[in-house]
Amino acid sequence: MLLEDHRRRVTRLLRGERWVTDLDRLFADLRMLKPGRSSVQEIGHFAAHRDERDAGISLSRANDIQTSARLWQQQLEGKAPSADDLREAARANFNIMPESRIRERLGISKQTAQQTFNKAIKKYEARSPLKAREQVVLKIFGLSMMWQFALDDRTLCADFTDLLITEGSLEHSARANFENVFKFISLYALTIMHGARLLMADGKMTQLRLASSDSGMLRIKAQIPVTSTPKPVTTSVPIFETSLSSDIHCETQLLDLFAEAVPAEISGDRLVALA
Numbered sequence: 001m002l003l004e005d006h007r008r009r010v011t012r013l014l015r016g017e018r019w020v021t022d023l024d025r026l027f028a029d030l031r032m033l034k035p036g037r038s039s040v041q042e043i044g045h046f047a048a049h050r051d052e053r054d055a056g057i058s059l060s061r062a063n064d065i066q067t068s069a070r071l072w073q074q075q076l077e078g079k080a081p082s083a084d085d086l087r088e089a090a091r092a093n094f095n096i097m098p099e100s101r102i103r104e105r106l107g108i109s110k111q112t113a114q115q116t117f118n119k120a121i122k123k124y125e126a127r128s129p130l131k132a133r134e135q136v137v138l139k140i141f142g143l144s145m146m147w148q149f150a151l152d153d154r155t156l157c158a159d160f161t162d163l164l165i166t167e168g169s170l171e172h173s174a175r176a177n178f179e180n181v182f183k184f185i186s187l188y189a190l191t192i193m194h195g196a197r198l199l200m201a202d203g204k205m206t207q208l209r210l211a212s213s214d215s216g217m218l219r220i221k222a223q224i225p226v227t228s229t230p231k232p233v234t235t236s237v238p239i240f241e242t243s244l245s246s247d248i249h250c251e252t253q254l255l256d257l258f259a260e261a262v263p264a265e266i267s268g269d270r271l272v273a274l275a
Helices: 002-014 018-028 038-048 057-076 082-097 099-106 111-124 132-142 154-168 173-193
Strands: 197-199 207-214 218-229 233-245 264-268 271-273
Touching: 002 018, 002 154, 002 173, 018 154, 018 173, 018 233, 018 264, 038 057, 038 173, 057 197, 057 218, 057 233, 082 099, 082 111, 082 132, 111 264, 132 233, 132 264, 154 173, 154 233, 173 218, 173 233, 173 264, 173 271, 207 233
Parallel strands: none
Antiparallel strands: 197 207, 207 218, 218 233, 264 271
């Protein structure tokens, strides 16, 4: 029965029909599929618990960025980090920086970078001289602030398609045609995440908002609290990136980060204020 339900909804999507309820049902069910995909699970969980999320890859990324930003802020305030501070920052930064960026920046694997950091921090504690690479790795992962989105629409759409094919509700031969649905899936994910809140590890709450990137693409950003003393400091970072132009696919008023968040819905191929 469930598979037939999914097949009929997928068929409607392939016909060009755009029902948000179809994606609601598909994401809600596919998030439980084993083995699943973290991106599909994330959007499915947002759909089920929009008001407040206390788990998931978006929250994990937000917590890691907060940790990274706090040590950076501590340095700006002239406070010397301890070895434990550096270890905690490195734990977060290694989670944030993908393997590809580590190789591009340092020319080594993530595993090698972690091993180099462990050697460097031991020497740092013992106040022993560090080798050139150890100094670089310690600076990058222990003393820098990093941010990186948790997911993007290209990965989400590909993962969603893979799961539909795996369960049998989408024929593999229809995969290329299903790409016509990708824009709708991206818009859906944006509406699901916009206005949701993340319960941070320190108990503080951060809201997710629609925004436009420097290149004019729609994204979801989080305003992450960094410190409350001596004055509140926050950092605004991307959590979900898309390939959709904000000029074409979104009403301007939804992107005002300084105004109260306005609920959004999909109208055609655009996000508009919920009437």
